[in-house]
Amino acid sequence: MASIHDNEPDSTVYETRVSYFMLLEEKQRALNKKALLHRLVYIAKLSPHLLDKRDLGTYYEELFKELQTKHQAEGVSGILLIYPGYAVHFIESSSDAIYSILRDIHRMVSEGNTLFTDPKILTMSHDAPTRLYQAWSYRILNITSGREEYEGKEGVDELVVEAVSSLLKLGMFILKSPKLNVSSAMDTLHETVPELLIPQDQLAFLVKRPELESPTSYLKLFDHPVDMALDNELVWPLSENIAVNLK
Numbered sequence: 001m002a003s004i005h006d007n008e009p010d011s012t013v014y015e016t017r018v019s020y021f022m023l024l025e026e027k028q029r030a031l032n033k034k035a036l037l038h039r040l041v042y043i044a045k046l047s048p049h050l051l052d053k054r055d056l057g058t059y060y061e062e063l064f065k066e067l068q069t070k071h072q073a074e075g076v077s078g079i080l081l082i083y084p085g086y087a088v089h090f091i092e093s094s095s096d097a098i099y100s101i102l103r104d105i106h107r108m109v110s111e112g113n114t115l116f117t118d119p120k121i122l123t124m125s126h127d128a129p130t131r132l133y134q135a136w137s138y139r140i141l142n143i144t145s146g147r148e149e150y151e152g153k154e155g156v157d158e159l160v161v162e163a164v165s166s167l168l169k170l171g172m173f174i175l176k177s178p179k180l181n182v183s184s185a186m187d188t189l190h191e192t193v194p195e196l197l198i199p200q201d202q203l204a205f206l207v208k209r210p211e212l213e214s215p216t217s218y219l220k221l222f223d224h225p226v227d228m229a230l231d232n233e234l235v236w237p238l239s240e241n242i243a244v245n246l247k
Helices: 020-030 054-070 095-111 156-176 179-187 200-207 215-223
Strands: 038-046 077-082 086-093 116-125 136-140
Touching (some): 038 095, 038 156, 038 200, 054 077, 054 086, 054 095, 054 136, 086 095, 086 200, 095 116, 095 215, 116 156, 116 215, 136 179, 156 200
Parallel strands (some): 077 136
Antiparallel strands (some): 038 086, 038 116, 077 086
């Protein structure tokens, strides 16, 4: 009589299959990373009630300390550039921290905060290979508008790519700076690398564009399940492959 174990695969013949998820986990362990690294870049218009721009930087310093205690994973790194009338924020962290930041922005806008208005997401990228900014910091830039009209000059997509590329290049510039001179280099960005700073007029144009998602609309898509009706569900009679046999 045949045993129930006769048809089981021989462990000496069949090797253990390695999934893509297992490879990603091994990659994270090799890089000494606790979680996948994600990047968020958003812009906003400063509130007219924001009398001291340092309050915006202080707010995020406290928020990131709070997130670090809640999410024992990747810390937050990046840079917050505060212009006379606008701000651009480049953030690197875990997915939990990123979405906590988006929810905090949604809460502030809903409550009518006095820090900024009209936030728009430029990009959200996942599984970044490594950190571009080794720490988080903010800088206040006293840059005047160049009075350059972007309406009709370039498309929104081109301007978004240009803005994000500038931030990536800025991160590479800071990363290559000697550690002892990083602070002084960041304090003189408008003098040393003005070409890597996004023009304020460009930020003003992008903030008004309806094509860009706000954190509120992005979270609405993220939190709600996708409910799609397929074409073959809208016809009658049902096709044979999904018809129910009632006999």
